[in-house]
Amino acid sequence: MSNIKSLIENEIEDIIEFRREMHENPELSFKEFLTTEKLKAKLTNDFIKFHELSENTGLIGIIKKDPSYKTVAIRADIDALPITESTGLTFSSKNEGIMHACGHDIHTSILYGYCKIIAKLYDELKYNIVVIFQPAEETMQGAKYIMKELERLNIQLDEIVTYHTWPYLSEGKVGFRKGDMMAGAMNFHINIKASGGHAAHPHTTADPIFLSSDIIGFIQSIVSRYNNPVNPLVITVGTIQGGEKTNVISDSCKFSGTIRSFSKDSLELAERLITEYIKNITKMSDAECTIDFDNYCPPVINNYDTVDKFVKSNSEELMEELLQPSMGSEDFAFYLEDIQGALFRVGTQIAAEDKSRLPLHNSKIIFSEKAIAAGIEGMLNFTTK
Numbered sequence: 001m002s003n004i005k006s007l008i009e010n011e012i013e014d015i016i017e018f019r020r021e022m023h024e025n026p027e028l029s030f031k032e033f034l035t036t037e038k039l040k041a042k043l044t045n046d047f048i049k050f051h052e053l054s055e056n057t058g059l060i061g062i063i064k065k066d067p068s069y070k071t072v073a074i075r076a077d078i079d080a081l082p083i084t085e086s087t088g089l090t091f092s093s094k095n096e097g098i099m100h101a102c103g104h105d106i107h108t109s110i111l112y113g114y115c116k117i118i119a120k121l122y123d124e125l126k127y128n129i130v131v132i133f134q135p136a137e138e139t140m141q142g143a144k145y146i147m148k149e150l151e152r153l154n155i156q157l158d159e160i161v162t163y164h165t166w167p168y169l170s171e172g173k174v175g176f177r178k179g180d181m182m183a184g185a186m187n188f189h190i191n192i193k194a195s196g197g198h199a200a201h202p203h204t205t206a207d208p209i210f211l212s213s214d215i216i217g218f219i220q221s222i223v224s225r226y227n228n229p230v231n232p233l234v235i236t237v238g239t240i241q242g243g244e245k246t247n248v249i250s251d252s253c254k255f256s257g258t259i260r261s262f263s264k265d266s267l268e269l270a271e272r273l274i275t276e277y278i279k280n281i282t283k284m285s286d287a288e289c290t291i292d293f294d295n296y297c298p299p300v301i302n303n304y305d306t307v308d309k310f311v312k313s314n315s316e317e318l319m320e321e322l323l324q325p326s327m328g329s330e331d332f333a334f335y336l337e338d339i340q341g342a343l344f345r346v347g348t349q350i351a352a353e354d355k356s357r358l359p360l361h362n363s364k365i366i367f368s369e370k371a372i373a374a375g376i377e378g379m380l381n382f383t384t385k
Contacts, residue, residue: 004380007117008373015116015376016369018042019109020091026080026098026105029136032057035078039112039133047119048131053149055135058142060149063118063129070158073130073339074379075146075332076111077104077137077162086363087355102360103165103348103367108133110163110346110375117380124384130155140297143334159306160341161382162332163375167357169320169347171368174378177322178307181343183234183260184267184299185329188274190215194287196251206287208253209242216240216255218277222270231263234327235270260327262299298333302342310344313385314378320347328360344378346371 018038027035036057040050048061058078085092085099093099115131130150136142150157164182169175192215194206216237227233235257242253259270275291282289311319322345332343348367350356358365 004121004377007120008113008376008380011113011116012373015109015113015372018112019105019369019372022105022108023089023100024091024094026093026095026100028082028098029079029139029141030055030057032078032135035108036133039108043112043115045119047122048115051153054152055145058135058146058149059133060146060153060155061115061131062155063122063125063131065122065125065128069126069128071130071156072127072383073132073157073160074111074114075132075134075160075162075335076107077134077142078108079104079136079138079142081138081361083361083363087366089366099363101362101365102138104137106165106346106348106367106369106371106375107163109372110379113372113376114379117376118383121380121384126385127383129383130157137331140295140331143331147334147338157339160335160339161306161310161379162343163346164330164343165348165360165367165371166345167349167360167365167367169322169345170349170351171347171370172374173320173347174314174318174374175320175322175345175347176307176311176342177325178302178304180262180299180325181302182300182325182330182333183232183262183327184264184297184333185258185260186267186271186293186296187256187258188271189254189256189292189294190278191252191254191290192282192287193252193289194285197249199247199249202249205249206282206285207249208287209250211281211285211287212240212242212253212255214281215278219257219274222273226273227266227269231261231266232327233259233261233263233266233270235259260329262301262325264298297329297331298337300330300333300343301336303336303340306340306342310342310378310382313381318374318378346375
């Protein structure tokens with residue numbers, strides 16, 4: 001057994017206990033006060049200098065090794081989702097309607113474990129290290145907040161890495177991929193309004209429900225006829241509300257959805273075409289419209305050199321190449337717009353447990369805790385070998 005594996009084994013019981021307590025006490029974005037306080041209390045030492053942040057949630061710590069060394073950040077997100085847990089775990093969420101259904105408790109526990117062990121490997125460190133416990137990933141606001149805090153604290157990074165759980169990768173594995181890793185995304189919200197009228201006289205008013213159905217049909221054509229097919233693009237309308245009676249032409253119809261792609265050009269194309277088409281058709285029909293785009297997140301594009309270094313510092317047994325990217329999005333992408341880095345997967349699929357194969361954000365999903373030791377091992381090797 002390597003020194004790193006034995007160090008992890010010596011600490012893993014406490015790390016698993018930390019994870020289960022965190023899973024029992026999930027907190028929503030920018031409300032992760034208990035999680036932050038627990039991290040501060042359990043990681044208080046002279047080895048890592050921690051900085052309290054402006055919103056009293058989240059934590060940044062610094063390990064200074066040598067001014068001539070590069071500075072690498074390791075980031076873990078700490079927030080949970082507004083989902084009622086139905087896993088049946090003995091340590092299920094105690095907070096009604098809130099659950100760690102995306103595995104952020106796994107991410108946090110990996111970085112917590114890294115912080116506990118890295119002091120014993122200080123002499124082998126080849127970087128200055130910044131550890132980031134980030135709030136509010138699920139609302140796409142946390143990374144931007146942390147970047148402002150880094151600027152306020154005058155902390156400059158040369159490289160940044162993170163993990164994300166993956167139910168399609170076996171427990172104990174770390175997944176890697178160069179280039180496109182996760183899609184960029186934005187949401188759209190459309191509200192069509194007209195005077196309304198009697199269903200028997202459709203010629204007397206614009207029909208917001210008809211116009212909405214026409215627009216939704218056009219939106220699908222953006223993917224098939226306007227976007228370059230070598231750049232994958234997904235547009236999904238997820239909500240629609242309009243009308244109350246069968247014989248009334250409603251005076252409004254609202255719908256909303258999401259746009260996802262690995263190409264910023266494709267995202268911008270979809271936004272422009274949706275806006276132009278809606279404005280043209282509602283003007284022609286004498287209807288009104290409001291169009292809003294929000295929750296933008298760029299794509300996660302992994303740096304080739306970062307991935308190479310990470311893979312070479314770890315064993316073939318630990319690492320597994322991912323053949324496909326994900327159309328899911330992650331606000332880690334905001335860091336990568338300015339800083340070299342990469343996102344890696346930690347496998348959480350348990351061979352004999354169907355619930356571990358469920359998609360992220362499912363109320364019944366469970367995560368293999370073997371991912372924690374694998375994640376810690378990967379990061380320790382990356383920063384010391």
